[in-house]
Amino acid sequence: MDLADLKRRRAENVPGRFFVDSTCIDCDTCRWMAPETYTAAGGMSAVHQQPEDPLAERRALHALLACPTGSIGTVPTHPELRAARDDFPLPVHGPVFHCGFHASSSFGAASYFLQREDGNVLIDSPRYVTSLAERIEALGGIRWLYLTHRDDVADHARWAERFGCERVLHRDDVTRATEEVEVQPEGPEPLRLADGLTVVPVPGHTKGHTVLHVDDTYLFTGDHLAWSDRRDDLVAFRGACWYDWEEQVRSMERLLDCRFSWVLPGHGRRHGDDPDRMRASLERCIAWMRTVA
Ligand code: SF4
CATH class of the missing domain: 3.30.70.20 (Alpha-Beta Plaits)
Incomplete structure (x- = not known):
């Protein structure tokens, strides 16, 4: 670098x-x-x-x-x-690690590594760095490279080549750079990758944005939803909504069906708390979103 x-x-x-x-x-x-x-x-x-x-x-x-x-x-x-350098990926909580090595092509979005018995997941793409790949190999490799949306794909092809993993990206966000992605969910229905591992479409920031809901505990949210330390609450980014804000509000309302205690975004801060308090924060976020044109 x-x-x-x-x-x-x-x-x-x-x-x-x-x-x-x-x-x-x-x-x-x-x-x-x-x-x-x-x-x-x-x-x-x-x-x-x-x-x-x-x-x-x-x-x-x-x-x-x-x-x-x-x-x-x-x-x-x-x-x-x-x-x-060899400390990455850094432990965050339970099976979740922060990959570091943010990519400028995704404006520095965070990516995460999730360790699971039925196959590990890389969530959004960090820069391809040999030492990180070796550490991930030691942790069991990658079965799925899950991409929240079109902006944060960075070095996805190199990661896929190295680990032979299946990439997952909603069809509405597939571009020429990602047309070889193996799994392309369509439409508004959630896609279950494995028990407790579900891709949930949340159009708004982009048309094909999705979030990953894991074991009623973790929500990997890309640019859809994040924690704000300043507001001490969950927030969405009105100024960075590239597709449709009204649609993003409806997508946020659908997340009320998901129980979670952690939000881990690409941009903005991550946060963990009691699931009832996280739901209350999500409700306040939705109420605020409805007031914003
Ligand atoms: S804000 Fe981002 S780009 Fe600037 S120094 Fe920090 S990590 Fe680097």
């Missing part, structure tokens, strides 16, 4: 080893991965505090590696960079 350019070091960074350069696309990834180090400043990210202990240092390195544009650097090169 490209490394950050010291000549482009942003003035908003505090002095010290870690810095963000002016190629930052403000995708937010570093800020949720290592908020003790990175913050928003002037429409981009910057280092507001240099890491002060080994855990903060490791998290800052993880964010550096996840950055989709190679906009984070250290001077001098950090001696633990290679070891930090």
Whole structure:
């Protein structure tokens, strides 16, 4: 990956080893991965505090590696960079791991790895990185590469070639770049991939957007639904609805049928809580969506 350019070091960074350069696309990834180090400043990210202990240092390195544009650097090169690379995928909760290595082609969307007895799932595509592929191989490989929507497909073909997995993408979001996807659900009906593993169509952000509902616990939501730390609630992105907002509201209402305690989006923050509180938050999100034109 490209490394950050010291000549482009942003003035908003505090002095010290870690810095963000002016190629930052403000995708937010570093800020949720290592908020003790990175913050928003002037429409981009910057280092507001240099890491002060080994855990903060490791998290800052993880964010550096996840950055989709190679906009984070250290001077001098950090001696633990290679070891930090081998930490991915990072455990999140139970069988869920964060893949890191966000892709610029998906504007830095997060991708996740889900470990299951009946076959593991890669959720949206990270950059193809050999060390990540080797770690995923050690965790049992990939049976399905599930793609929430057309924007976050990144290196899907390389992952599919490496693992021989079945890719899943709703037909309404298939483009020339994804026409070889093996499983293309159609229409509004959910598709059951396995027991407790269901693809739910949620048109709105794009026509063929879907979410993945897992074991009444996890909801992988792409760009349909996310957690907002600022509002302390679930949110949808009106300003990033490319297909039909009214349709997205109806899709959100259908998610009331799904029980879940975790929301894991491509953009925005992930969040876990009691399922009843998550449902109440979803109801507030829908009520808010109805007020927005
Ligand atoms: S991860 Fe990279 S591109 Fe995204 S906000 Fe941080 S520095 Fe900017």
